[in-house]
Amino acid sequence: MTLLSLLAFAGLCLLLSLTPGPDTFLVLRIALNRASAGVAAAAGSASAAIVWAGLVGVGLAAILEQSAEVFRWVKIAGGIYLVYLGVSSFLKARKAAKEGMADGADAPLPYSRWAGFGAGAVSTLLNPKVGLFYLAVVPQFIPHGGNTLGTAMILGSIEAVIAFCYLASVAVIAFKAMKWLRRPKVNATVERASSGIITVLGFGVLASGAVN
Template sequence: MLTQFVTIGLLMLLSAMLPGPDFALVTKNTILHSRRMGIFTSLGIGSAILVHITYCVLGLAVIISQSILLFSIIKFIGAAYLIYLGINALLARHADTSVAPQSGSIQKTKMSELIAFRQGFFCNLLNPKATLFFLALFTLIIKPETSLGWELVYAIEMFIIITAWFCCLTILLSHRRVLRLLNKIEKYIEKTMGVFLIGFGVALAFVKK
């Protein structure tokens, strides 16, 4: 069980570190809004992980992976959502930041915690690649005979690792010195993240089981 615990932890960390929609979304919300919004986006992603784990434990992941219809529905909804987020970033006027008249410091318009959480949640939940990843995890590493207690331990471990990684990324990106550099190219970052999200959405639409 200890070997499984360590293996799952490493796999989750490596999968989180790979550039993808979650990475792009956390980066966008942190830089263009605030550290707090990045944290709530990270919590949304972590909560979606718990949903993936739940339906894997219930055996629904196998049904989804074997059903062309269900897989396609999730795939195209997820692709459309990413493309929607990307287009919004591309079309947004560069008014997310303004200069305060008294201090001369950059102030950013607020995104609500609910919106940040919701974006992170659906970005991860509607990614069929995540479904296939957890299906493989629960097939190859977490065996069917694994007790419910250990499955709960693994679920908590995966939630903590994913959420902690993206929170650490948020803290790094929102560090004062980093932000000072990023603020100079903020409008380009917004457009770049928009392109990435659209690209991930298009790529997701062509994913095969």
């Protein structure tokens, strides 16, 4: 992998982190009572993301060892998923903007640091979209004859660090972040920007898969 590839992946992870999702609002709810518990939840989520990266890396390594052609189709399927993820996120953002994002947050429950860490880890481990994200992205960064598991762990570590830094920041400024993230215009802008980039990346993957 080149430095440019790593920077491109880091930029994609940053955009995805800035898009409010289940982990973001879980950290927000936990941090409303205790900021340190929210930071612990962010650490749990990041740790679970690395676990997902390892599992996906092992699976992809097995597929590549069995058949390069099957791996190529996995790569194309990953591109299709990225296109779907980008388009569906864009449509969701438009629908949310029209409806005014008029949903209320549940009352926050008190969490200890360990309980926060566990909640963050379980939330990410039980989210199959995290695994699908790695399954779609990792093959695009594996050079010919490269180390599949090693690449997956590097990418997973980058994503985990970025996600933790963002979620920990959200936890520290939970009250302010909650108001900012729930503004329809802010949420819609972030959703559209990230979904557009994911869609373009997906089409690029499909084009490269069709040529190779």
